[in-house]
Amino acid sequence: MISLGPLALALERLIAILGIFAFLAATSLIGRRHGKPVETSAWIALFAGLLVARFAFVAQNWPAFAAEPAAILYIWQGGFAPLPGLAAAGIVLILSLRKTRALPAMGAAFAGIALASLAATALFLASVQRPLPPDIVLHSLAGDANALDDRKGKPFVINLWATWCGPCQREMPMLVEEASRAPVPILLVNQGEEPAQVRAWLARQGLTPAHILLDRDQRAAAAIGSAGLPTTLFVDSEGMIRELHVGELSRAALLAGMRKLEK
Template sequence: MIAIGPLALALERLFAILGIIAFMAAGNWIGRRRGVDCDTAAWRALLAGLVAARAGFVAQNWHAFAIEPATILYVWQGGFSPLPGLVTAAIVLGVSLRRSRALAPLTLVFAGCVAVTSGATAAALASAQRPLPQGIVLQSLDSGKSLLDDRRGKPFVVNLWATWCPPCQREMPMMVAEAAHSAVPILLVNQGEDADNVRAWLDSKRLETAHVHLDRDLRIAAATGSAGLPATLFIDSKGVIRALHVGEISRAALLAGLRDLK
């Protein structure tokens, strides 16, 4: 995860962006060397691949998107299925350059970018799987305390947020709604603020407070390396963080993460 102040970019997203930049740059270079217009073909493949990847994710999680159809367009929240995107991009690239001398070298570059990006992403996701540190105590809005260790034995989700964080503000109504009926507990853990400020903000938005907890000392963020907000941790029954989503999360991505925990 790359952090700039309170903002953060997940490494897997960074790797995808770098892979796309490398592919487009290579396409331009090969086109100039071969005297062929590769840029158009590369852009077609990129755009078709992104649309197919998004469509694949939407299809897999349609029950979530059906609740809020407009969120299909919220691509900044993430949510892409790599396989349909890569297959579509490869087909479009092949059709666009089927009679061109640039097809073979650009196909090799495409395959190389996919392999490197996939390997780096797999390594980043594996590094995110770490045991949740023991001894973390959360405070409720009514000053009650709970130990995260007591939740071991069953999967649960921890969402780190703050009232001053715009992406947190946008996702909080959805998070509160899902926490209210989720079979897997979802803990909405405010970072660094006091109970009065948090309660006042929730009341102003008419949001329930039942699943909201306080982490005044930022212990979870420090212990898990979650440098940006919001961040959503998916924790299995053994207390291992199986996935970490940095940034605003969609309902579909949240439900997909919950399914993977069951």
């Protein structure tokens, strides 16, 4: 994860952004030799790939989007299927450049950058999968202790949040709603705030406090290694962190993560 003050950017997103910039840089170099049509084709392929990647993700998670169709447009929450997107971009690139001498160079640049990005993402996702640190104890708003070690044997989700965090505020109604009915427990762990402050904020938002826990000294966030809020972790029945999501979480991403935990 990359953290710049209050801004936290998940590394897999950064890899994707760097891959896009690398492709455009390579396109610019190749375009100097073969002419402007190369750059035009590259931009068309890029937009086609992003569009297909987004709609493939929507199709894979349609039940979540059917309940809130406007969320299809919330691309800042993430939610792209990389393989369909890369396939679409590659096909568009081949078709648009098939009669030009630029195709071999553009094809090699596209394939090389795509493979490097996928490999880097796979390595990052593998590094995320680690045991949840032991001896993390949280507290309910009433002051009752909740040891995460006691939850070993069943999967659960942890969401680290704060009342001052804008993305946290936007996702909280959805998280509270899903926590009330999800088969996988969702623990909404507030960071560094007093119980009265959290209760007051929940009351103003009309949200129930049933699944709220407190990490007043932020030891849980430090142990987990969270560098920004919100952060969501998907923990399997053996206590392994299987996925880590930094930034605002969509309903589709939450439900997809929980489905993987139940397999």
